[in-house]
Amino acid sequence: MSRSIVFACGLLAASAFAVSVQAATPQSLFNDNCSACHQTSGKGVKGAFPALAGDPFVQGAPLPMMTTVLAGRAGMPAFKDDLNDADLASLLTYVRTSWGNKGTPVTTADVVAARAKINAAKKPRNLQAH
Template sequence: MFRNTAFTALVLAGAFLPAASALAAPPGQTLYADNCAACHQVSGKGVKGAYPTLAGAPLVQGDAKPLLSIVLNGKNEMPGFRDDLSDADLADLLTYVRTAWGNKGKAVTPAEVAAARRRK
């Protein structure tokens, strides 16, 4: 049926690229898993009495400035990530948190993170 097996292989491989892309984790999800999920849980529901919920939280979905301050500088037992993550990484992570689990927050940009760093 197909005479050029190299061409056929490329066509078939290309057919699977969109499916593989659709399965890729959203930007920030891996950063969340690596830096936040141990306390706030994969579900974003936290641990009652220890780590606050992020799913449905007004702080997470509202104005990004207070959230940026907490994530950069830490609060209570939560460490700050000012020196650990780049502006782009923090923007991806916070955008994920603000839009995951049914949250309706707006995306955070690297420029917003940079401005928050300057505010301390």
């Protein structure tokens, strides 16, 4: 086989791979990480998982929401080690602007700052009996 055919086949394979490895969409990030509890509709499960649709907490100041998603709260897992800053910003913006929500977008810089604030917070000391 000639070099040009081998080269062309290699380019074709590389471009097919590049097309199949696309960045996650905000909706797919939500579906993969949040929808099991909060539902794809954002309506949650009454008495178990809060609705995100129409929730004032979700639409309010972004820092408390970012802190909750990064550190977890009341049974909600922490996502600080699971999602990078850009993906978290994308996911949080999706939640803040979906299902009729009127929250402002969250930027990657916002998530970086929230993550730094959490990391800088004083950690509780381990209490040892002896």
